[in-house]
Amino acid sequence: MISSIAEKTTIVALSTPQGVGAIGVIRLSGEKAIEITQKVFKGKNLLNQASHTLHFGKIVDGDTVLDEVVIALFKTPTSYTGENTVEISCHGSPYIQKSIIELLIKNGATAAQPGEFTLRAFINGKLDLSQAEAVGDLIASNSASAHKIAMNQMRGGFSQEINNLREELIHFASMIELELDFSEEDVEFANRDQLRDLILNVKKVLARLIDSFQLGNAIKEGIPVVIAGKPNAGKSTLLNALLNEERALVTEIEGTTRDTIEDEINIKGTIFRFIDTAGIRQTDDKVEALGVKRTLEKIETAAVVMLLVDLNTTSPSLLHETLDEIKPSLEKNNAKLLIIGNKVDLKNLADAKKQFEDFENIHFISAKEKWNIEELKESLLETAQLHILKEDQTLVSNTRHWEALTKADEALTKALDGLNSGITGDFIAMDIRASLHQLGLITGEITTDDLLGNIFGKFCIGK
């Protein structure tokens, strides 16, 4: 892909989703985007038109009219890619779109690779690497929370934080390196205490960003939730009660239905993803305490665990036992616990409350009668601590960024150890440079073809 940019090719692709619709948009980008379009366009001379203008006309292949279209012109550098860009709004017929793209290729354009438009935007300095990645996240975002993270990242909030850290570290590194130039004179330009403070400060920001990954990733992929409990505790009834209303909600506006709706719910803009525990069955010869034993592994991957019990068949002492049993697994991933006493419709609520008064975080519901389901959703949201997600708050949601941040932090730990043990400046400078390198990978100050191929290869064609 990089080579195609160096060769100044003009790329073309369908930018709207495949399939039949009212309209489709074909996008061209490159030095010759307007010239190539002009060759197949009957209407005004596009070469004489201003940037950011729209032109009605026909796309013709010789005498055959392929379609009546509207052409949008964007001239370099004020386009998404920074290059001359043409967007052709045609009728939403796959046959027409295919015909027009083939015609443009016959006239000198090249079929775009996945993500190549955004790659060109990155190469031309229209956005940095983490912003480019956010474009992909933005397209994939399916909840208000995931959208907010991606939008903040695309608009450069995260890049700004990283650049601030880089600047501080570059300042630090240059002071250290200045000393090296005068090393024979044994001077110290950089006050060691000040340096230590600076590193600690950068590490504090890094720690915040690294810590935010758990929540950021959970928001992007959906908060992982496990419902633990015996099969007859009412797990599937509860899941249906949680999902049903959501189903009604998502069909209000067409096109929002997702393939895997069965095990996801969207509560006030946050996706909760239910981890499948369908494989968990009681063994034939021995009744497990609450059917949770085999759920332990799943619990270790969850952010929230809902322990579901049948109030009519579960004793407080059995519940205590179970809690003790799952405690180590809960602590492993620091998962939050909700105890849910189900089938309160078959029992007196006051009695139930009295019987289970020992348990703090217990909710009394009836999955069957849909009692207290809304309250349970609120608790889920609160338990997942999503109230901490504020406007413009930076959350790291990308595994690649998290890895780079972690490595940057490790390098700084080494630099700090070096400072503390009075190691010479050149070794400290090396660690600082290693940390800078990792931060540079995030925003794309430092890139490799492999890295770019990895990132943009995951994009759809036409973006």
Added chain:
Amino acid sequence: MISSIAEKTTIVALSTPQGVGAIGVIRLSGEKAIEITQKVFKGKNLLNQASHTLHFGKIVDGDTVLDEVVIALFKTPTSYTGENTVEISCHGSPYIQKSIIELLIKNGATAAQPGEFTLRAFINGKLDLSQAEAVGDLIASNSASAHKIAMNQMRGGFSQEINNLREELIHFASMIELELDFSEEDVEFANRDQLRDLILNVKKVLARLIDSFQLGNAIKEGIPVVIAGKPNAGKSTLLNALLNEERALVTEIEGTTRDTIEDEINIKGTIFRFIDTAGIRQTDDKVEALGVKRTLEKIETAAVVMLLVDLNTTSPSLLHETLDEIKPSLEKNNAKLLIIGNKVDLKNLADAKKQFEDFENIHFISAKEKWNIEELKESLLETAQLHILKEDQTLVSNTRHWEALTKADEALTKALDGLNSGITGDFIAMDIRASLHQLGLITGEITTDDLLGNIFGKFCIGK
């Protein structure tokens, strides 16, 4: 829908296909399209901008940025609908698109009904009814031939023919009606022989258009083809030989694969649809001549019949018998016949030719070895008489138009009978008016809410 236009509402819908893509386009049309967009737009003041211009900015819901977008402005009357129109190019995320549409509705827009943009274009005189219908056909067109018919119709070729006929008839009717005004004076303004010639002339054009429906409809829906023959004659091998290359072709460019590819082939831009004869099996107790007996019903619905025989097990006399047997069914729909002698790889071609020299329209192939498959495709195309489909030729492909044309012709037959029997002018004028009414239904000079609802209800939302 009509009432929403009368109320000057501004409509909004997603105009690109549902699903994840690089970009999506949300379209607004109506008096307040620009004002409503401006309420949620952060960027230039759209109210001060010229028509046919593009503007980068943000869609905001209070403090929350929903997306960075490009706004396309089209001011009345130079837009698709004739009304003020805004197209918002946003990121191709269903979540974002849903959020923006909800926001626009909250700010005064109304969700568009299926086809409402094109309905408004019709109401505002931007296109007539048959052109509007062609927009739907154009979007659904999946072959070069179907595309050509729809494009010709959308560009007004068909409407022009209908309007020419209407003008001639209106002239005729007014002459007759002038006589009625002077009926007490017993004058004849209209020369009866000239009137007869005029009606015959109009009927000739109508007959051509009505006749074109069989081909036009076949091109739009796919030319119906039946392969008749015993199961062991090699039907499925032949079908595969015909389809396989096509399969390779359609995967060249993504997104062109169709659901029902199994029984359709596209030969040089024309779709041939193979009618399922899978249910046809030999009876246990009696071997049918060529397995065609039960195929007779299917043959009656076909435009082309391929009679497939195994050259090694079929005698010329048996073939003669079979031809006699299927002849009435062939004639019923005027279907074309291709006789195909298969398994020529197991026989000497010269011998086969000699043995079957009595048969004119016979092709020798080997489905297994893929011998002469290309030649067979050419014959299919020729047999379907598609060489008669020229650029700009009008083919009626819409059942509604065909019905109206047929009724218009029937009314003219009555008028002609009236002329011949010397009936009074007022009765003739009634028949002419009936014919004009039918022609007016095609282009939408005459419409009803039911008719419009029927036509535009089949459109997708956003068109």
